[in-house]
Amino acid sequence: MKLVKTVAEMQELGRLWRAEGKKVGLVPTMGYLHEGHLTLAKEAVANNDLTVMSVFVNPIQFGANEDLDVYPRDLAGDIAKAESVGVDYVFAPEARDMYPKGFAASINLTGVTETLCGQSRPGHFQGVCVVITKLFNLVQPANAYFGQKDGQQLAVLKKLAKDFNMPVKINGVPIVREADGLAKSSRNVYLDEECRRQALVLSQSLAVAKRLYDGGERDAEVIKAAVRAHIETAPLADIEYIEIVDALTMQPVARPEQQVMLALAVRFKTTRLIDNILLGEEV
Amino acid sequence: MKLVKTVAEMQELGRLWRAEGKKVGLVPTMGYLHEGHLTLAKEAVANNDLTVMSVFVNPIQFGANEDLDVYPRDLAGDIAKAESVGVDYVFAPEARDMYPKGFAASINLTGVTETLCGQSRPGHFQGVCVVITKLFNLVQPANAYFGQKDGQQLAVLKKLAKDFNMPVKINGVPIVREADGLAKSSRNVYLDEECRRQALVLSQSLAVAKRLYDGGERDAEVIKAAVRAHIETAPLADIEYIEIVDALTMQPVARPEQQVMLALAVRFKTTRLIDNILLGEEV
Numbered sequence: 001m002k003l004v005k006t007v008a009e010m011q012e013l014g015r016l017w018r019a020e021g022k023k024v025g026l027v028p029t030m031g032y033l034h035e036g037h038l039t040l041a042k043e044a045v046a047n048n049d050l051t052v053m054s055v056f057v058n059p060i061q062f063g064a065n066e067d068l069d070v071y072p073r074d075l076a077g078d079i080a081k082a083e084s085v086g087v088d089y090v091f092a093p094e095a096r097d098m099y100p101k102g103f104a105a106s107i108n109l110t111g112v113t114e115t116l117c118g119q120s121r122p123g124h125f126q127g128v129c130v131v132i133t134k135l136f137n138l139v140q141p142a143n144a145y146f147g148q149k150d151g152q153q154l155a156v157l158k159k160l161a162k163d164f165n166m167p168v169k170i171n172g173v174p175i176v177r178e179a180d181g182l183a184k185s186s187r188n189v190y191l192d193e194e195c196r197r198q199a200l201v202l203s204q205s206l207a208v209a210k211r212l213y214d215g216g217e218r219d220a221e222v223i224k225a226a227v228r229a230h231i232e233t234a235p236l237a238d239i240e241y242i243e244i245v246d247a248l249t250m251q252p253v254a255r256p257e258q259q260v261m262l263a264l265a266v267r268f269k270t271t272r273l274i275d276n277i278l279l280g281e282e283v
Numbered sequence: 284m285k286l287v288k289t290v291a292e293m294q295e296l297g298r299l300w301r302a303e304g305k306k307v308g309l310v311p312t313m314g315y316l317h318e319g320h321l322t323l324a325k326e327a328v329a330n331n332d333l334t335v336m337s338v339f340v341n342p343i344q345f346g347a348n349e350d351l352d353v354y355p356r357d358l359a360g361d362i363a364k365a366e367s368v369g370v371d372y373v374f375a376p377e378a379r380d381m382y383p384k385g386f387a388a389s390i391n392l393t394g395v396t397e398t399l400c401g402q403s404r405p406g407h408f409q410g411v412c413v414v415i416t417k418l419f420n421l422v423q424p425a426n427a428y429f430g431q432k433d434g435q436q437l438a439v440l441k442k443l444a445k446d447f448n449m450p451v452k453i454n455g456v457p458i459v460r461e462a463d464g465l466a467k468s469s470r471n472v473y474l475d476e477e478c479r480r481q482a483l484v485l486s487q488s489l490a491v492a493k494r495l496y497d498g499g500e501r502d503a504e505v506i507k508a509a510v511r512a513h514i515e516t517a518p519l520a521d522i523e524y525i526e527i528v529d530a531l532t533m534q535p536v537a538r539p540e541q542q543v544m545l546a547l548a549v550r551f552k553t554t555r556l557i558d559n560i561l562l563g564e565e566v
Contacts, residue, residue: 107449
């Protein structure tokens with residue numbers, strides 16, 4: 001496994017692989033890898049000639065009052081984990097190399113970025129779109145892999161690739177959970193013991209929603225109310241949103257017909273957790 | 284020569300060329316080709332394995348009160364001209380194929396888009412950035428060619444490629460002029476006989492500026508005043524701007540040290556003409 005630390009070196013490798021006709025898989029991450037990231041990496045390794053994992057805590061996708069400064073980092077550990085699943089290159093650039101003085105570009109996608117986390121984290125998906133566009137141009141992957149855990153991010157990036165005709169397939173990979181159901185997240189390390197215990201209501205509430213949906217319930221308000229009622233059994237849970245949206249457009253749906261995503265964001269003390277479940281078949 | 288009419292077909296060709304390791308040159312145009320476009324095409328043909336010319340009047344780079352509806356078009360003539368200089372593919376998509384229902388993407392570049400034409404044509408360069416990004420992703424060129432005639436556009440696209448790490452070299456090609464000095468432009472057909480005659484003051488005024496600069500004058504206000512005085516000898520000339528800007532950032536410069544661009548936009552009746560000259564050596 002090789003560590004690539006500069007944008008220039010990454011761009012040169014991308015050009016080389018392209019000239020050689022290599023099919024490249026890219027797994028963009030912010031590091032502090034867990035089993036969810038490694039599942040993405042395994043998918044990439046199994047389906048491409050070579051796999052690049054980027055490890056970059058992207059400053060422009062964090063808001064002013066968010067956790068950029070304390071976001072957990074462990075590059076040495078990440079490299080070891082990436083190597084263990086067959087990743088060929090880890091790309092870990094410096095922020096000033098990705099965003100040099102005078103950097104002036106931004107991307108906006110109306111609609112899909114405006115609901116859910118886009119509403120509570122203004123500028124977040126704009127920052128995600130910029131960094132992913134840069135990574136795609138540098139690495140020139142045929143495939144890129146993202147977790148369904150960040151369900152809106154996945155929808156945003158599918159729309160980004162579609163609207164800009166990017167020559168890359170966006171692959172979504174199912175959520176990986178702890179044994180007790182909590183969705184794996186680098187931010188889970190922030191949870192104290194009591195929060196960790198109470199956070200189980202999130203995955204449980206998604207199971208409640210699925211039971212209702214599978215039983216034929218199609219009134220979004222009824223499903224959301226049941227989810228809310230379950231989450232509110234946890235005294236520390238501070239609900240930011242519970243929403244049922246179209247799986248592609250991320251727009252609220254009152255009566256699900258096509259595939260929808262039930263998505264939620266809930267704070268436990270200072271830690272903001274998100275989770276979601278897809279309901280219905282993919283279109 | 285082959286005509287490509289759909290986005291899907293273009294994307295498939297781009298993938299194929301990439302897999303074959305072909306070095307592709309792209310010449311984006313809005314059609315109604317003149318000698319300026321053909322000079323770009325010849326550059327591309329001479330320096331790449333194959334050359335694609337796009338012919339697309341991009342609706343999103345026109346303002347509400349601009350000349351989108353009357354912009355001159357002649358696809359059959361364009362194809363013949365492109366073929367005559369060795370272009371391999373003409374890509375002429377429909378607007379609804381480039382911007383299907385639900386298209387939601389936009390790009391912004393601060394600074395470089397905000398002066399000169401960016402000030403008088405709000406949204407113009409945003410539209411240029413989107414269409415060029417799409418064309419790059421579809422065609423996957425190693426080289427793209429743009430005229431120095433649209434000097435700010437060239438600077439904007441160099442910045443776009445740099446900030447997004449696009450794997451393409453942006454090549455600027457010198458302005459091609461009529462025998463009497465008028466810069467070639469598809470919009471010259473709008474000029475009546477009297478306007479056509481008076482429009483000569485533009486290239487003449489640039490020569491005035493160059494004489495001053497070469498004689499050692501470095502006060503931008505003095506140079507601009509001389510240019511203005513010369514243009515004002517044409518009674519039909521309605522000056523929109525005369526500006527001296529840094530050749531890379533497009534920001535006004537009071538005392539040129541590095542290379543600058545003297546740029547101007549002037550209306551003759553309903554026809555808006557632009558022209559420019561580079562002063563000093565490239566950095």
